Amino acid sequence: MNKKYHRPPRIVTWLIGQMFPDRGGCSVLGDMTETYHALVGDRGIFWARLWFWGQFLKALPHFLIDESRWRIHMLKNYLMVAFRNLMKNSAYSYLNILGLGVGMTAFILISLYVRYELSFDTYHENADRIYRVIREGRAFTPAALGPDLKEKILEVETVTRMIRQSKTLISYEQKHFLEEEFYWADPETFDIFSIPFISGDPGTALIDPSAIVLSRRTAKKYFENEDPMGKTLTVSERYEFKVAGVFGDMPGNSHLVMDAVVPYETYFKITNNDINGWRSNFSYTYFLLREGADPRIMENKISPLIETPLYRVAGINEPQPKYFFIQPMIKIHLHSQLMQEIGPNNNIKYIMLFSSVAFLILFIACINYMNLATARSLRRGKEVGMRKVVGAKKGQLIAQFLGESATMAVMAMVFSIAMVLGVLPAFNGLVERQLSLNPIQDPQFFVGLVVIALFVGLFAGSYPAMRLSGFRPVSVLGGAFTRSATGSSLRNVLVLVQFSITIFLIVCALTVRDQLKFIKTVDVGYSKEQIVTLPVRGRSVRQNIQSIKTELLKCPDITAVSTSARLPNDIDTFTSRNWTGRKLEEPIGIFYNTVDYDFVELYGMQIVQGRNFSRDFPSDEKGAFLVNETAVKVAEWESPIGRKFVHFNGQKGEIVGVIKDFHLRSLHSPIDPLYVYLNPSSFSNISVKIKSSNIPETIEYMEGVMKKFAPSNPFSYSFFDEVFERAYFTEQRVGRVFGAFAILAIFIACLGLFGLSVFAAEQRTKEIGIRKVLGASVARIFLLLSKEFIKWVLLANFIAWPIAYFMMNKWLENFAYRIQLSFVAFLISGGAALLIAYLTVSYHSIKSARANPITSLRYE
């Protein structure tokens, strides 16, 4: 033998030791080492090492096959035991699967929703390079901006401008519709956005000034099965456009959905507006950033470049640091909360809120499982003991129980997928989206679900598995093992966490509800009830408005009719100007609305100074203004009455009165300065005050009148209070979702509590028996059994309240007009949680408290 000791390759030794602990110890490694040393002597180290590796590789398949043979035997046993357990304790299993399943359902629903919201606008090919130019707080930009960007800024590849003209009347033969998504847009629109054309050429479709491009559904609406190409549509009863293209409907997850597109420049020809103007803002400007360009650098280039024309127009003397900003298109839906947005955007805060609710509910469900499984563990103590005695290792037991919980989780997942499919239509109504769960279209999502199921199984099973596998056979099998103090304390903490989350969700739901109720009932400064609004477009309505009004008023159930450009709840038209008689010189922004004589009265607004518009004052006809109190304050006028004022389009007039402040936009924003201009012939809404009786007949009558005088104006109407509430759509959705998920959370928590109470009572059967024999009353025992849980539920309040207080205060800060957080909401949620917990626990507690002690003690 060699003098020098040569160790065989250490990696191999280690590998065998790790992979096959049973074999590593002595025999094989020893034998291999012995031969290795012989080989070192005979043929040298290199060969010996090679041989050693070779032996290892050759041994691998043998070992693996041998090993797995026993694994499979054990697996069969585990599966059998798991199945038996499931059958034997079916109530418990249902409880568990139900809890997990409901939690997962909530989770899946919210993830579907969140995923949909996050997917907004991402389908465009160049989505990450599309940006929108905005101004501080506003989405509209001047018409002249677009060409300037393209010309002067290198980073800009393509620019498009567009004007949205909602409720545009389009006619084809006898068909008339108000188009909500009608756009005047540059031909480059189709270069920037990925909108696939079905017929026509996207590059040239909008070059012809009288071309119109329609979405597939819009084309179908007008032409049904005819070929739309080349057909002529009439817009606003005056302008004819030829269909030059049809594109595939834009998906719902777009912040910008177009149904009819006509050339941008045509708008300026028709309206006689200046397409190179900087003065008025009503266009959206989108551009495609060059590949690799830095958007931040680009953004800083805009304002200085166009300083001169812009400031000249706006009358700004000193340069402002930044006037234009850019925002990535994919962020618009969740991050942009500007005035003049295309449609109501969602808020990333709510998305995060919903996501955390989803995780919280899943977490509650996991806790449930842990709770029930550990409570159950006592029953399975004997099994664990036996397994250990016959040689099961801790690792094997852990694997067994984890496997069991993973199986449960997968079953719960299957159950929850079925449930999601069942409740998806209802959920879609709740969040007002069209979500779907389709495994074929969406394999990734399903893989995700399986991963989640396994994760939940492992997470929820981890604690029970650890505990169960840690049992000492002697104590389990010795019979002394009945109730462990350590186990119950952790269970209590879990109950605590669970109920904290539940109470938190209830507080949130209640607060959101209160704020929404506040919005509904707060005095906004105008009346909302019994007003029907009709959106109107087209010349015929405008020409016949006097006859329409007269005819409408003939109906005994109609008390007043008024026309206005904007409804009082959403006055978003804005201008900026120098006012006469102000102490300071620089211009001030002011909102405006155009109305007729009856508007103020119909909406029950109050005049605090001066007078309302009146037919008795013929001078009003030439131009008259009302301003609100805030405007007076901002302008620092001592007496506004009789002052000269100028409408945004240059029409002059006198201020005749001051309106009491009312909320001209949503309660999110404070009341801004406003002026109201009298012009009975410029309007886009008719408001009709009706009596509360015979409403259907009244509506029918209105339809008749409208059809008579404006047959091409499609009749549509809304109740003003609904229109008003519609502005709080996002908040209502939050409220509904919170409500629904608070209920789910309660349900899951109750399932868990119920299971726990069953086991607690079971554990203490004998104790209860003895207590009863010694004279305890049912009430006392009931108290004894429920005390434990109730204590923790009470404590949960004190954890949940501060968190809820903080979060809800943050939420309410979104509103300029808000409620104060009420202590009542907190008390109610705490009380409700307590009551529900009590009811849940009491069922079984009473049952065991009333049990005859003989049954529980007879074996002693």
Next chain:
Amino acid sequence: MATKFISRSEEFLLLAVWRLKENAYGVTIREQIREETGKTWAYGALFVMLSRLEKKGYLTSHFADPSSERGGKSKRIFKLTPQGVNALKEVRKAQESVWSGIEEFS
């Protein structure tokens, strides 16, 4: 008897153990088999087979004197059990009866 016969390789192994008497452990068994059949077994295969035979009850084993050339690991010495002897006898008997009267192959 209706029990399954041991396989040929099992037969080789059992015989090798029997021949080696007190010195039957991995290295020697492998050596023995090579001498008799000319085939070199991998230790992995050898070991799996040995432990299977042990589980079946044909072999028993005990550990003996660790040595430095074995990297401080003790030898696992195998011994034939009476069942093992029986199994060998049965195989032998069956073999002789099926081969009896056939001269050409000897």
